[in-house]
Amino acid sequence: RRPDGQYRWVLMRATPRQSASGDTFWVGGGTDIHDQKQLVQELQETNERQAELAGQQYAAFQQMRSQRQAFYNMFMEAPAQICVLSGPDYRYTFVNPSYQQIFAGRQLLDLPVAEALPELVNQGIIDLLDKVYQTGQTYYGTELHLHLATAEGEQRDAYFNFTYQRFDEAEGRAGILVFAYDVTGLVQARKALEALPGAAPAR
Structure with missing residues (x-):
């Protein structure tokens, strides 16, 4: 959490160490990956929207093809x-x-x-x-x-x-x-x- 109250994604890497007195502590660092995480989320949302639109378009195409087939059969008969x-x-x-x-x-x-x-x-x-x-x-x-x-x-x-x-x-x-x-x-x-x-x- 930043001083301004905003929460950000951080990738943490740390290795446990032991002091002379026997206490365990961690040595490592963190990388701010908030922007990358947002891009991934936006990409996922975009993919989901595109998948939904593709599904709708396919359903519309199927309906149109079905209607065309119905008209074709009617005209033929x-x-x-x-x-x-x-x-x-x-x-x-x-x-x-x-x-x-x-x-x-x-x-x-x-x-x-x-x-x-x-x-x-x-x-x-x-x-x-x-x-x-x-x-x-x-x-x-x-x-x-x-x-x-x-x-x-x-x-x-x-x-x-x-x-x-x-x-x-x-x-x-x-x-x-x-x-x-x-x-x-x-x-x-x-x-x-x-x-x-x-x-x-x-x-």
Whole structure:
């Protein structure tokens, strides 16, 4: 203890000695290690905080991964046609089975839309994607009529209700999430009914 009342850490080293009269006394000295002791304590506290933060971050990562897996499973099993288009060239980075079935036999993943489905370029799809990507305004389409190519090179008509929604990440615009429903059968059935003699147009 110092004269000012402050307690400090001191490392003591002493060796017992015996006087001529038989009394035992100690010979040695002390080293002030208070500053070193404080540094060690601060380091331990820092390590403990870092370990706690690392634990929290790992738990958050696990939760995020679990949530991502849950969303992935939900999207994969959804009856809707779902895909993720990444970057300004709208590269397919996720395609669920229902979406892939619309373009059966055609490579989509890792390809830009214009390369994977070139027949869409002149049908206004790229323009719609550009508008959503640039403005961030979600687009809702109803009974959009498209001419699609098959893997065999033939052409077929299809109708879709769909949503284009931009998603952002920390660095900014990331891509577009697509939700679509193939309503071709419904539209064709309606058109067939409307074609019947005396039938009124469906509203």
